[in-house]
Amino acid sequence: GKVPILLPPLPEQKKIAQILSTWDQAITATERLLENSQQRKKGLMQLLLTGKKRLPGFEGEWETRKLKELCAIKTGKKDVNEGNPDGKYPFFTCASEPTGSDEYSYDCEALLIAGNGIIGKTHYFKGKFEAYQRTYILSDFSNAVSVSYLHQFILYWLMRDIDREKQHGAMPYIKLGLLQRFNVFVPSIEEQQRIAMVLSYADQEIDGLEFKLNLLKQEKKALMQQLLTGKRRVNVETEAA
Structure with a gap:
C-alpha cells in the first residue's frame, strides 16, 4: 500500500x-523457437545415438563398450x-x-561431469584447468572413440540414466561404478564424427537462440529502467520512442 507509483498521462x-x-x-516467440530447437535436437539424439536412423553411407553393426574401456x-x-x-584457469565444479x-x-x-550439485552436467574442455574433487574427469581417450561423439552420447544417455534414478530417489550423486559400467554404443569412427557434426549444428x-533470448531480455530490462522511471519519455503523437 505504500509503494509509490509514477503516473505519466x-x-x-x-x-x-x-x-x-x-x-x-x-521474447515469447524466441522462447518458442528455442524450445522447438531443443526438441528437434532431442529427437535427433534419440535416432542417431541409438542406431535407429543411420546417416547415408553407413551400415554394419555397432559395438557396445564400457566407458572405462574408452x-x-x-x-x-x-x-x-x-x-x-577472477583466476586465469577454468575451475570445473558441480555448478552449471x-x-x-x-x-x-x-x-x-x-x-x-558434475558428480553432485547439478548432477551429470557435462563440459568439454581442452587445455589447462582445475577440477573439484566431486567432478569426474574423462581423458586419455581411446582411438576407437571420437571425443565429440562421446560428449553427445553422454549428454543423452547418462542424463537419461540419472533422470530415471532420480525418479526413484536413488541419485544424490554419481558413483564411480556407474560411470565405469556405463555402456557406449560405438559405430565406426567416421560415423561417430558425422553424427557429432549433425548434433553440433x-x-x-x-x-544462437539462447543468445538472442538473453539479449531481448536485457533490452527489455533496460527499456523498463528508462520508461518506467521517466528518465526517457515517449512521443505519443508520433508514436516513436
Whole structure:
C-alpha cells in the first residue's frame, strides 16, 4: 500500500505498455523457437545415438563398450573454496558453469561431469584447468572413440540414466561404478564424427537462440529502467520512442 507509483498521462502509459508488450512478444516467440530447437535436437539424439536412423553411407553393426574401456576416469583434487572467480584457469565444479582458479592441475582434452550439485552436467574442455574433487574427469581417450561423439552420447544417455534414478530417489550423486559400467554404443569412427557434426549444428542453432533470448531480455530490462522511471519519455503523437 505504500509503494509509490509514477503516473505519466494515460496516453503515455498506454504507449509505454505497448512498447514493452512488443518486447514481450519477441521474447515469447524466441522462447518458442528455442524450445522447438531443443526438441528437434532431442529427437535427433534419440535416432542417431541409438542406431535407429543411420546417416547415408553407413551400415554394419555397432559395438557396445564400457566407458572405462574408452577413456581414463578420475576425479578432481581441489575443494570448491580453493577457487578464485577472477583466476586465469577454468575451475570445473558441480555448478552449471565453471568458475576460476589461479592454478591448474590438468592440461589435456577432457570431458568433465558434475558428480553432485547439478548432477551429470557435462563440459568439454581442452587445455589447462582445475577440477573439484566431486567432478569426474574423462581423458586419455581411446582411438576407437571420437571425443565429440562421446560428449553427445553422454549428454543423452547418462542424463537419461540419472533422470530415471532420480525418479526413484536413488541419485544424490554419481558413483564411480556407474560411470565405469556405463555402456557406449560405438559405430565406426567416421560415423561417430558425422553424427557429432549433425548434433553440433543443432547445438549452434540452440546457442544462437539462447543468445538472442538473453539479449531481448536485457533490452527489455533496460527499456523498463528508462520508461518506467521517466528518465526517457515517449512521443505519443508520433508514436516513436
